[in-house]
Amino acid sequence: MKGGAFTLFHIKAIGNERSYHWHKDKAIVQNGEGSELKSKKIFLLVIVLTLILLSACNNQQDASGDKEGQEKDENVKASGMPIVEEPITLHFFAKRADTTAENWNDVLLxxxxxxxTNINIEWEMVPAAGLTEKRNLVLASENLPDAFHTTSMPVTDLQKYGAQGTFIKLNDLIDEYAPNFKKILEEYPEIKDGITMPDGNIYSFPYAFSPDFVSMLLSSRPWIREDWMKTLDMDMPTTTEELYQFLKAVKEQDPNGNGQADEIPFGANSINTLVEWVQGAYGLGNRGLKHKFVDMDPKEEELRFFPTAEEYKEMLQYVHKLFNEELIDQNIFSISTDQYLAKGSEGLYGVTHYFSPDVLFGKEGENYIGAEALAGPNGSRLYTSILPPVPTPGAFVITSANEHPAATVRWIDYFYGDEGAKLFFMGVEGVTYEETEDGEYEYVDEIKNNPDGLTVEQAVSKYLTYPGGTYPALVTQEFFQGSQGTDMSLDATERLKPHLIEEVWPAFIFTDEEQKIMDTSGADIEKYVNEMKDKFIVGETPFSEWDKYVETIQKMGLEEYMDVQHKAYERYKESSGKN
Structure with missing residues (x-):
C-alpha cells in the first residue's frame, strides 16, 4: 500500500501488461506510458475477469487433482455389465509373486x-524382489499408472500421496460406484477402521479377510505328529512344560523307528513362529500379530512395551532352553523355505508351525494334526498369533493420472462381491472348476491332480492370480481354495478357538510427524529388540545382561516411542467406538 492506494490485480496478456489499483472511489490503471483514471466500471470489469480466471483455475485443479470433483463419466453404467458402453484401456502397475503367472495379460481371469466389462487392462508386471524400489521410482516420476494393483502400498505412502493428490480419495466413489465394498464396510466396521487415514479419507482398496473366516485370520499355526504321540504314548501337549517333554522324547526315543537320530523335534522356516506360539503362554502379544512390540498390560489395563516386561524375559529363557538342548532345528535362523519344506516332506519334524502340512509336505503331511494353545507357568493360556481382517490396507490405489476413476472403482468392486470372488478364486466353470452335487465348488482334476506333478498353486497360476496374496479382494471360506481352507486347517482352527484373544488390533495409523519418529528412533528400537531376541535365544548374549538390554532401549527413546503409540491407540479407540 502506497499513498492510500493498493494493487489488487496484475494481469499480463500478450503484448500488454497492466496493474490495476484501487484509490478511494476510482480505479487507477498504470502502464508503461503513464497512468490514467477510469471510472469504477473498469474496476468492476476487472473483478468479473478475475473471477472468471479464478473459476477456470479451480476447474483445472479439480480436473487434475481431485477425481471426485469431475463430472460423471457418461460412458460408465450405474450397474450391471458391461461396466462401460465404449471400450477403454487402463494401465495397471502390479506385483508379480514367484507363485503367479509372469504376464497377467495372458491369464484366463x-x-x-x-x-x-469392456475394460482392457495393460498389466505392467514387476517382480516382488524389486517391487519397493520400482514403485518408489514410478511415484517420483511424472509417468504414473492408472492404478497400483497388489503392490502392498505402505500406509505412510497412502497418507503422503493421498494428501498430495497423487492418490485420489475414494470415499464418494465407493459410496456411488462400489456397492459390494460399501456393504462390507457397513457389515464389518473393523475393515473400515483399517483403511481410513487420520484425515478421514480412504485412498485404497484392501487385501481383507472375512472376520468369519477364522482359519484365514490365523494364517500359519502349530502342528504336531499324531503318529509319534501314539508311538511315544504321550498326550497332546497343553502346557509349555508338556511341549518340552514331548520334544525331548522325539529327540531321544527314535519315534520314526529307523534306528537313527534324524528326527527334528521342532522345525520351521523362522524362529518367530515358535515365539508367536508360546508368547501367549506368558500373556504377551495379546492384541495380535500386527503389534509385535506393544500390547495391553493385563495387570494395569494400559498400553505396554512388552519386550522389556519380565514375562518376555521368561519366555525367551524358555525358548533358549529348547534351542540349547537342540530341541529346535539348529539351522532355523538361516533355513530357506524350500529347505524347510524339503525336510517336512521327509517327515523329520515332530512339531512345526506353518500352513497346512497335507498341502505342503505331501504324504508325510497327513500324519499331523493341529496343536493346542499352551498354558504357561503363571496360568496364562492365550493364542495370540492372529491377524486383523485388514492385513494389507494398500492393495489397490487409483492415481490422479486415471481418466476413468468411476469405471476403475466399478472394475475393482466386482471382486468384493460373491460373483467376483468366485471368478477371482475359482475361475470359469467347466474350465477351472466344477460345482458339486451339494452346491460346493472344486477345481477340475487337471488342477487338483496335475498330470505334470504341479501343486495346486502352481497349476492354478496358469489361470488365476491369487497365489502370492496381498491382492485387492475379500477372502471368504466359501471360495478360497488355499491351505487355510483345507479340512486339516479348519480342524486345527477349532482346537485353537477356545483360547483366541478377544480383541485383535489393526496396525495403528500414524500421523506424518509420528511416522517420522517411528521411521527413525522407533525403527532403531524395533531392530535392536529383534536382534537381541535372537542373541538371547542362541545364548550369544547371557540373561545376566537383561538389565543392560532394558536400559539401552530406554536410552534409545522408548518414552517418545510409547507416546506415539499412545496417541495412535487413542485415535483407534475413538474411531472404533471403544472409548
Missing amino acids: YNEYEKM
Missing part, C-alpha cells in the same frame, strides 16, 4: 473379465 482377466481375459474373461475384459469380455464382461
